[in-house]
Amino acid sequence: MPGLIYDKTCSASKFLNALISKLGIEHWATQSTLNYQVNINKVCSGQPGSKAFNLEILHLSDIHIESIPDHGASLIRQLESLTFDLVVLTGDYKLNRCASNKNTLKLLAPLLNSLRCEHGIVAVQGNHDTPEFMNQLVKHDVTVLDNRSTFIKVNGQRINIVGISDPHYWQKDDLPKAMSHCAKQCPTILLAHSAERSALAQHFPIDLYLCGHSHGGQICLPWGKPIINNSRCQRRFINGAWFREFYQGYTSRGVGTTGFPLRIQCPPEIVIHTLFNNLAETP
Numbered sequence: 275m276p277g278l279i280y281d282k283t284c285s286a287s288k289f290l291n292a293l294i295s296k297l298g299i300e301h302w303a304t305q306s307t308l309n310y311q312v313n314i315n316k317v318c319s320g321q322p323g324s325k326a327f328n329l330e331i332l333h334l335s336d337i338h339i340e341s342i343p344d345h346g347a348s349l350i351r352q353l354e355s356l357t358f359d360l361v362v363l364t365g366d367y368k369l370n371r372c373a374s375n376k377n378t379l380k381l382l383a384p385l386l387n388s389l390r391c392e393h394g395i396v397a398v399q400g401n402h403d404t405p406e407f408m409n410q411l412v413k414h415d416v417t418v419l420d421n422r423s424t425f426i427k428v429n430g431q432r433i434n435i436v437g438i439s440d441p442h443y444w445q446k447d448d449l450p451k452a453m454s455h456c457a458k459q460c461p462t463i464l465l466a467h468s469a470e471r472s473a474l475a476q477h478f479p480i481d482l483y484l485c486g487h488s489h490g491g492q493i494c495l496p497w498g499k500p501i502i503n504n505s506r507c508q509r510r511f512i513n514g515a516w517f518r519e520f521y522q523g524y525t526s527r528g529v530g531t532t533g534f535p536l537r538i539q540c541p542p543e544i545v546i547h548t549l550f551n552n553l554a555e556t557p
Contacts (some may be wrong), residue, residue, distance in 0.1 A: 335366065338532055341369050433461045434461070483521060
């Protein structure tokens, strides 16, 4: 059964590419997937007793590297103009689960090499990413968080980074386990592929929930309303900043595409999150 699903996904992608070619809109479709938009999101930590800090976080999601016409070359050029202290990747590096791990990693390597920064790269699994692929991603100096946490220190302040397995397709995520070793009363960032655990996350002391999966709809109406919601959550959680009672979340539109190899009213997105506290001056 899984093999049948993979075959259908690959066949649909080939059909849609052929249709775009038949309609003669290849150039327009290509440009719609390379028109990267940089968005800035500022978040104040609500954890008591934290020291003054500012952390610049580059957030990329849903890369689907095989889907990008130039395999990330223009994305790399745009990233060269940005400054960041930490990189977080919220899943879906492959176009399809049936794609070759070796080929995906070969295409990803230049992008990963361009992301080197002080606190490194932290990643979580997406619904297109097999466990075997995630194990190989570790060999590229990427910290993969599979229901576990790590931490960094910024200006002497410990910041927890928590990551869970894909909650959408694989559904082996375990947020209580992932949070179990986090230092108390420290700023905490949660990485997940989708916003589908946002309600559960309200029961834990987190400041920022970062995710993707939805592509922001990828095909949207003129006022930005997505035609399709592929997440098991309300539409308000599938694009941009959103809020729960005790924390802020952000769903990236992603940088790649799936299914339809184009974007309408929904450009690919690069996000810089600034996490700070009240003791620090906001940039």
